[in-house]
Amino acid sequence: MRTRQWFQAALMLLLGLYLLETLLTGEIAYYINERFNWLAGVAGFTLIALGVINVIALLSEPEQGKEAPKGAPNLLPNAPSVAHGVSARWYVLAILSVPLIFGVFLPAQPLGAAAINNSGVAFSLNVSGAGDQAFSITPTQRNVLDWVRAFSAATSVDEFGGQPADLIGFVYRDVRFEDDTEFMVTRFTVSCCVADAVAIGVIVRSEQAASLTPDSWVRVQGKFEVRDFAGQRTPILIAESVEPTAMPERPYLFP
Amino acid sequence: MEFSTQLSLFSTRFLGIFIEAVSFLLLGTIVSGLIEVFVRKEDIARLLPRNPFAAIVAGSFLGFLFPVCECGVVPVTRKLYQKGLPVAVGVAFLLAAPVMNPIVFASTYAAFGFGPILIGRFVITCIMAVAIGLIFSLQRNPIKMLHPRALMAMAGGSGAAAPQPSAPRLSVGQGIVRAARVATDEFFDMGRYLVMGTALAAGMQTFLSQEQIRALASDPSMSAVAMAIMAFVLSICSTTDAILALSFANFGFPSGSLLTFLTFGPMVDIKATLMYLSVFKRRVVFYMVILPLLMSLLFGIFINLNVRF
Numbered sequence: 001m002r003t004r005q006w007f008q009a010a011l012m013l014l015l016g017l018y019l020l021e022t023l024l025t026g027e028i029a030y031y032i033n034e035r036f037n038w039l040a041g042v043a044g045f046t047l048i049a050l051g052v053i054n055v056i057a058l059l060s061e062p063e064q065g066k067e068a069p070k071g072a073p074n075l076l077p078n079a080p081s082v083a084h085g086v087s088a089r090w091y092v093l094a095i096l097s098v099p100l101i102f103g104v105f106l107p108a109q110p111l112g113a114a115a116i117n118n119s120g121v122a123f124s125l126n127v128s129g130a131g132d133q134a135f136s137i138t139p140t141q142r143n144v145l146d147w148v149r150a151f152s153a154a155t156s157v158d159e160f161g162g163q164p165a166d167l168i169g170f171v172y173r174d175v176r177f178e179d180d181t182e183f184m185v186t187r188f189t190v191s192c193c194v195a196d197a198v199a200i201g202v203i204v205r206s207e208q209a210a211s212l213t214p215d216s217w218v219r220v221q222g223k224f225e226v227r228d229f230a231g232q233r234t235p236i237l238i239a240e241s242v243e244p245t246a247m248p249e250r251p252y253l254f255p
Numbered sequence: 256m257e258f259s260t261q262l263s264l265f266s267t268r269f270l271g272i273f274i275e276a277v278s279f280l281l282l283g284t285i286v287s288g289l290i291e292v293f294v295r296k297e298d299i300a301r302l303l304p305r306n307p308f309a310a311i312v313a314g315s316f317l318g319f320l321f322p323v324c325e326c327g328v329v330p331v332t333r334k335l336y337q338k339g340l341p342v343a344v345g346v347a348f349l350l351a352a353p354v355m356n357p358i359v360f361a362s363t364y365a366a367f368g369f370g371p372i373l374i375g376r377f378v379i380t381c382i383m384a385v386a387i388g389l390i391f392s393l394q395r396n397p398i399k400m401l402h403p404r405a406l407m408a409m410a411g412g413s414g415a416a417a418p419q420p421s422a423p424r425l426s427v428g429q430g431i432v433r434a435a436r437v438a439t440d441e442f443f444d445m446g447r448y449l450v451m452g453t454a455l456a457a458g459m460q461t462f463l464s465q466e467q468i469r470a471l472a473s474d475p476s477m478s479a480v481a482m483a484i485m486a487f488v489l490s491i492c493s494t495t496d497a498i499l500a501l502s503f504a505n506f507g508f509p510s511g512s513l514l515t516f517l518t519f520g521p522m523v524d525i526k527a528t529l530m531y532l533s534v535f536k537r538r539v540v541f542y543m544v545i546l547p548l549l550m551s552l553l554f555g556i557f558i559n560l561n562v563r564f
Contacts (some may be wrong), residue, residue: 012439043278046281050442082275102380115264193275195271
């Protein structure tokens, strides 16, 4: 009986194919920072190569050709072939199938506004990183991350008053947004994988704010004014237009 | 919150951590397979310093030779044990390697620049790993600390793939096939702990609130405890945790607490702890969690209270 060894080889092939598939469809952008994409690709090909080598070995080896472990006779009472040790037990195979089942049967979805409420990751206006490089980008070309970096790197936020901005993000609101005219245009930054996702955003003032569904993606164009927000001098984007837009192919920003 | 929303959040986090970590685990198992086939027991005995203290210090620097994070280090350590690496040296390697390697040096440098955090991270990690290695070297019968299965190749049974220690050198082609089959075994054996740990980490991120933990930032000792808890729960790869630590710095966490996060996290987190169980007995794993915890807290709180950068 080598069903389990065959299943093991198949599982590696399928996991490898799944990794390559998320890369090809671009869904990988929902999970990890793009600078690790090549690593997922290498992992995919490695899994497929391992699977193929195992299949070849299974085809070319005799059924029960291997000696039992001399020093540890009671460790694997249920394993007819010790060639694969504990690793080919059914429960191990079942556990390793879980990522495949989640990946294949659940629709891939990036983190959204719900993830902020739930994990309690407060958005911060103090995201680190190279603040200086944000200044070298033309204001209308800056994304949410560039602006947040620029705000924290600036000696005084007053210098942002009157600057134009053109931003894409999802709509987020919490208790600090008292009236129906404010929301935040928000993005997640992902340094490594979604486990370290941090939500950041720019506060927007718009008459349309009340009609916007939380978590929906919008493109906001307008000019900054520096005002008090929750007791702090904060650049607030006064919207000239807010239009619904499709979620970008890469929903997260990669610092 | 609706169940479907939570399930979707859980699934995204679970797959995110899994995809990231599985690549590193695979690299670790491939290295492990190559060690199995191409490194002989005599090589280890020949290269390692005779003096136990020197050997443990060497073990904590071995990460510069095998650059692995905490997902990849476990299969490599287990394989080195099968090749006769002393247990205490392996402990020092296991605890230190996820930090003491060129990749982590680069990522910590990228996040914090050359300064107290970078130096502190490497110095404290090295001290902790050597100290814990020395404590483990006091054990008279170190083999008893290991899980029996971790030593199976020594007994001659880790598989079709395991050549006997005295076996003649293989051709490169044969060697690669054997290495691949060893890597397969390791991948499934470690992978089950990785999947369980990933599910736990994703579950905690989805179902627990981190707000209270972050609220502790201002207290010198509680903030270090909070960082240790975050390090354990988040299970972030050591190659990139520096970037996250930087975001904690912006929440007001002091440098000592960040160092607790940066030294404890790579040694101990949910998925690493589960993977340790495939190498060590349960009681030993307990010490391998509690000793780094206490030491990293001690360093972190001491720095918070006494050192101004």
